[in-house]
Amino acid sequence: MMSCPQSFIEGEAPDSQHAKSKRGSKVTTERVALVVLCILLAAALIVICCLSSDKIRTNKELENLKHHKMKCESNLTESLAKIKSCSTVQPTCPGPKVINGPCYICEEGWELHGGKCYYFSNNKSSWNESRDQCRAKGGDLVKIESREEQTFLERRLRDVMTEVQDKFWIGLTDSAVEGRWVWVDGSPLNESLEFWSKGEPDNWKSEHPDGEDCVRMGEKGGAKDLKCWFDAVCSKPHRSICEVAGFGGQYACVF
Template structure:
């Protein structure tokens, strides 16, 4: 009789073990379909955006973006432009806040090129009225004119790109690709 009860006990242990086993294959890593951004960056459309607070020249702003693993923003669609306009209204603290974007004609006057080397798409340009005007300053003190693009208008004017002197200190918008995360599923 004792032997039988031992057997029953052992069988019940095996049975409970086998019910636990299939639900817990051990730790496995599964791809998370969501894009992630680092702290301080904002996610939109699979890309991460960083709105700087400090003001620098266009070149220095670009260096700062690249040091963070990105570059000055390249605007690929009307939807992206609208998103940035909306966000700037929130992050601008003063009327004079303007933000560098990754667009310049410093290599050849009038040929606007993005930081990735692509030319400005003529159907996707958002210049303010009468811009770009390549202004040379009140007394022509900037003979090269305005070669870098900025955006930002506290009033929220649409199509708010302006050309400006690249040396002028402005805030900037950095962009980099979002990263798809991985979740580690660990069973207890």
């Protein structure tokens, strides 16, 4: 009797086992690939969700910025309308009101008048020392250039003078050439703008042999026709009037 090979008796043929092993390996690889693909899809989905969330948040911030911009523009329009329709215009600095014109500002302690700033000192010094003090403040002893300016100073001194003999140096002298009166800027005295008190200048030499070469002003009780200038010894201590040009300001509406 013919006998069967041992391999057929004990089980499947070798080729069948090998094919089965290959199929199992293929299924495992496909499963791994599917798992990896699922992971990648899940990661992509997470990224898409995050980007969508950022985009939504960015769009919301843009909307808020647009709303804020519209609100600012509205407030600006209202403010401009108020400024244009403002009927009460006041200067941000003192001085005479000039519609649509400039005004002038003085530093603290100075008084504004006619575009100039004046400082009425309390210290008594010689004419030269007084001038140095004015220069240290950025100005010089006052130069009187109009009757209106003399009127202002003559009346203002009545208020700041403390006694009858309280006088103020001004920037006028004939120390270079006797009788030739010049202002501190070197310009000659205009004869139409002289405000000498009666009998002045007299160059009185009883106090000093060089006479009286500097000018002081002021009458506590007031002066007739503004005539309150006196020549005096330059070394005598008096108060003084400093002058400097005012610096520009602007008018603005005050609500």
